[in-house]
Each structure stands twice: as structure tokens, then as C-alpha cells.
Amino acid sequence: MGIVKLIIIVLVIWLGFVLLKKFRKPADHTDQKPSTNKMLACSVCKTHIPENEAILQDGKVYCSKRCL
Ligand SMILES: [Zn+2]
Numbered sequence: 084m085g086i087v088k089l090i091i092i093v094l095v096i097w098l099g100f101v102l103l104k105k106f107r108k109p110a111d112h113t114d115q116k117p118s119t120n121k122m123l124a125c126s127v128c129k130t131h132i133p134e135n136e137a138i139l140q141d142g143k144v145y146c147s148k149r150c151l
Contacts, residue, residue: 120134125147
């Protein structure tokens, strides 16, 4: 009986982690975390910046208005 109880406890903890990950993923997506963002290189100064911060114009990537 002891082993069965242990297995159930482990399963419940594992299920909790799986559910937590599932619920956290969509939140991360809208949060714009740098780890999930693609890095782009500025075509002027070659600085790498996250895709959501990059300025795209005429098919080229710019890090800021200064480079644009
Ligand atoms: Zn730049």
C-alpha cells in the first residue's frame, strides 16, 4: 500500500507541474519575453535587438530611429 500511495502522490505532483506549464505558456507569449523573441541584427550598426523592438523598413532591420 505504501508504494501505491507514493506513486499517486508523485503523479499528482507531476500533473500539477504539467498543468502549471500549460497555463503559463499562453501568458508568456503575450508577455513579450526576450527569450522567446527572435533576435535581429541592425543593418547599420549590427546591434542585435529583439524582433518586437526592431524597426523594419524596405526589408531591412534597424535598431532605432537614429539608424533609420
Ligand atoms: Zn543600429
